[in-house]
Amino acid sequence: MSIIRVALDLPLPQLFDYLAPDASTEDIGYRVSVPFGRNERIGIILDWLDASDQPVDKLKSATVILRDMPRLPDTWLRLCEFCSRYYQAPIGEVTSFALPPMLRRGKLPKLPRAKKIKPDKIKPEPISATVLPTVAIDICAEHAPSHRPPLLMAQQEAVRQIIQADTFQTFLLHGVTGSGKTEVYLHAIAAALVRGEQALMLVPEIALTPQLEGRVRTRFPQANLVVANSSVSDAARARGFLEALASTADIVLGTRLAVFTPMPRLRLIIVDEEHDASFKQQDGVRYSARDLAIWRAHQHNCPIVLGSATPSLESFHHANAGRYRLLALPDRAVAEAPPVVRAVDTRREKLQEGLSAALITAIKQRLARGEQSLVFLNRRGYAPVLACAACGWISRCQHCAANMVVHLADKHLRCHHCGGACAIPHACPDCGNIDIHPFGRGTQRVEAALIEQFPNARVLRVDRDSANNPKKWQTLLASIHAGEVDILIGTQMLAKGHDFPKLTLVGAISADTALFAADFRAPERLFSQLMQVGGRSGRANLPGEVLIQTEHPTHPLYQALIDHDYARFAQSQLDERKTAGFPPFTFQAMLRAESPAMGDTVAFLMQAREAAEQVALHIIGHPVTLFDPVPMRLHRLMAQERAQLLVESNNRPALQHFLAAWHPALHALKRHRKVRWHVDVDPLEF
Ligand code: ADP
Ligand code: ZN
Numbered sequence: 001m002s003i004i005r006v007a008l009d010l011p012l013p014q015l016f017d018y019l020a021p022d023a024s025t026e027d028i029g030y031r032v033s034v035p036f037g038r039n040e041r042i043g044i045i046l047d048w049l050d051a052s053d054q055p056v057d058k059l060k061s062a063t064v065i066l067r068d069m070p071r072l073p074d075t076w077l078r079l080c081e082f083c084s085r086y087y088q089a090p091i092g093e094v095t096s097f098a099l100p101p102m103l104r105r106g107k108l109p110k111l112p113r114a115k116k117i118k119p120d121k122i123k124p125e126p127i128s129a130t131v132l133p134t135v136a137i138d139i140c141a142e143h144a145p146s147h148r149p150p151l152l153m154a155q156q157e158a159v160r161q162i163i164q165a166d167t168f169q170t171f172l173l174h175g176v177t178g179s180g181k182t183e184v185y186l187h188a189i190a191a192a193l194v195r196g197e198q199a200l201m202l203v204p205e206i207a208l209t210p211q212l213e214g215r216v217r218t219r220f221p222q223a224n225l226v227v228a229n230s231s232v233s234d235a236a237r238a239r240g241f242l243e244a245l246a247s248t249a250d251i252v253l254g255t256r257l258a259v260f261t262p263m264p265r266l267r268l269i270i271v272d273e274e275h276d277a278s279f280k281q282q283d284g285v286r287y288s289a290r291d292l293a294i295w296r297a298h299q300h301n302c303p304i305v306l307g308s309a310t311p312s313l314e315s316f317h318h319a320n321a322g323r324y325r326l327l328a329l330p331d332r333a334v335a336e337a338p339p340v341v342r343a344v345d346t347r348r349e350k351l352q353e354g355l356s357a358a359l360i361t362a363i364k365q366r367l368a369r370g371e372q373s374l375v376f377l378n379r380r381g382y383a384p385v386l387a388c389a390a391c392g393w394i395s396r397c398q399h400c401a402a403n404m405v406v407h408l409a410d411k412h413l414r415c416h417h418c419g420g421a422c423a424i425p426h427a428c429p430d431c432g433n434i435d436i437h438p439f440g441r442g443t444q445r446v447e448a449a450l451i452e453q454f455p456n457a458r459v460l461r462v463d464r465d466s467a468n469n470p471k472k473w474q475t476l477l478a479s480i481h482a483g484e485v486d487i488l489i490g491t492q493m494l495a496k497g498h499d500f501p502k503l504t505l506v507g508a509i510s511a512d513t514a515l516f517a518a519d520f521r522a523p524e525r526l527f528s529q530l531m532q533v534g535g536r537s538g539r540a541n542l543p544g545e546v547l548i549q550t551e552h553p554t555h556p557l558y559q560a561l562i563d564h565d566y567a568r569f570a571q572s573q574l575d576e577r578k579t580a581g582f583p584p585f586t587f588q589a590m591l592r593a594e595s596p597a598m599g600d601t602v603a604f605l606m607q608a609r610e611a612a613e614q615v616a617l618h619i620i621g622h623p624v625t626l627f628d629p630v631p632m633r634l635h636r637l638m639a640q641e642r643a644q645l646l647v648e649s650n651n652r653p654a655l656q657h658f659l660a661a662w663h664p665a666l667h668a669l670k671r672h673r674k675v676r677w678h679v680d681v682d683p684l685e686f
């Protein structure tokens with residue numbers, strides 16, 4: 001008998017057997033169309049068997065094996081299997097998710113004639129036949145006869161170590177913005193291309209700008225560069241995937257989803273801004289692209305470079321422990337000195353719409369010198385809430401445990417969690433009082449204040465409202481670059497991966513809120529945001545200045561920023577986390593549930609906890625700690641009442657072992673039919 005075992009995109013943990021008389025083990029990795037229920041579905045063949053453990057008369061026949069696309073290689077299938085196992089996601093969901101949507105639907109993109117890919121044809125074509133030079137400088141010269149300045153010593157050393165690693169090794173490239181990390185990546189990629197190898201470069205969601213793409217393209221004009229992110233068209237994504245699979249793509253550059261690009265000649269992985277939270281997917285398959293990338297490097301036995309100005313505490317901890325090799329770029333490549341960071345004590349000052357006198361003066365100086373300033377505030381909208389002083393009414397979202405944000409630009413109240421919106425009421429909906437006011441401050445309000453304060457300056461706001469599609473975003477970036485802007489007001493959108501030569505002042509006006517947040521990762525995020533946004537200033541021979549308005553000027557986090565001392569900050573955070581028993585000293589998984597009623601949600605979690613107690617009894621060696629179910633901080637979202645249950649262990653395999661046993665038990669639990677749940681392994685959000 002000839003049976004294929006198929007992964008289908010269903011929220012079920014198992015594979016599905018089908019009869020396929022014409023199949024063989026050679027078909028593993030092909031897409032297949034099969035009947036399921038009343039429909040046809042596309043799946044991927046993961047195994048071939050000569051017998052099924054199910055009665056043969058129950059088996060249906062596969063409709064057709066789609067051999068028109070090359071088989072997905074074993075390495076790719078194993079990556080998906082690992083992802084499924086580690087993140088407790090059904091294998092069929094993973095394999096489906098890992099494919100570009102067009103291929104997922106069983107289709108193929110039209111290929112340009114010249115590029116038509118023959119099934120299973122894997123032909124590595126080195127870019128250049130030269131013998132691998134041992135020094136990076138040679139490779140650089142090899143590929144670019146242009147007049148690029150030589151690498152700094154620290155850059156050279158980093159490049160040397162990376163290109164000499166011919167087995168699995170995780171490097172942590174630690175260097176502030178402008179220290180030349182990207183140069184190091186490009187040199188390492190050059191070396192890989194010379195050797196006829198493929199390189200994969202992952203970047204955070206928001207940072208994938210044409211700037212970086214252009215830099216890679218101009219550096220490697222002969223290389224076939226594939227860009228993979230969600231704004232690439234369906235057909236282009238599918239094409240890129242197939243080119244990588246057929247080995248005709250040399251470089252794959254993309255956001256987290258690019259980690260699933262099959263690359264038979266893969267020998268180098270780069271994860272830029274490795275600390276960035278966007279590498280972790282927050283819905284569906286909740287994977288970390290950075291962590292999967294490390295697994296992949298191990299699988300391909302090749303080096304991986306994690307780069308950051310503010311490494312995640314996890315990575316820093318691994319580097320301290322010697323598991324990762326630290327490559328430090330201590331100096332900026334261009335500007336003479338790092339920006340001067342100062343805390344502006346606002347305790348005894350009456351701020352003008354959130355702006356301190358010191359910041360206003362500093363902006364005036366920049367205006368006089370024809371330089372740019374950036375005011376950083378991580379809250380979009382005009383004000384976080386509208387309130388009635390007479391009766392206490394506030395603009396709550398009907399569907400979420402959150403306030404509706406005042407958006408004056410289009411005169412709406414908006415919930416930033418569910419997207420719900422309504423017109424701004426003219427009077428209090430409860431008592432009719434017309435004297436209702438916005439409270440607090442968002443980017444729109446500061447924009448208005450800046451315009452009033454500096455009537456002759458050109459003020460530009462950049463946030464998810466003003467740059468709500470890639471095209472608008474590009475237009476905004478272009479006008480900043482063209483020097484058509486004097487003062488920028490923006491959220492963290494502006495912090496990542498942009499190089500504004502005339503920007504010499506950054507003012508952070510509402511950083512304190514993150515200092516005392518309940519989430520233990522908040523300080524880590526704040527530090528890296530301020531460091532990153534500060535790194536925007538003073539890049540091109542103009543000295544930069546960063547002003548942080550705060551009521552806690554002596555706080556160690558700000559003091560470490562002032563001293564440019566990431567290591568001190570990181571070490572103090574790690575000490576705190578060790579004492580508190582937080583990651584990276586423990587490993588966590590979160591079971592989250594939601595339903596229209598908190599009672600049903602919690603009842604499910606209580607049952608889950610009972611099941612967990614049974615399972616945990618059987619985990620020997622390292623204990624697994626179970627916490628009580630608690631409502632989530634945003635306990636109502638889109639009319640769903642949400643709660644969570646945390647599971648922890650100081651041993652990763654023990655936690656994995658536990659989850660593997662617990663997950664099937666969760667599926668078997670009887671629950672209210674409206675309860676939905678998921679498991680999040682290594683959760684970032686609490
Ligand atoms: P990062 O990725 O760390 O922010 P980049 O690689 O983008 O740093 O480098 C910052 C700027 O410095 C870029 O304009 C780059 O061209 C330049 N640069 C990098 N390395 C050198 C070097 N060795 N000599 C001169 N300029 C350099
Ligand atoms: Zn009222």
Ligand code: ZN
Pocket residue numbers: 397398399400402415416417418419420638
């Ligand atoms: Zn809402």
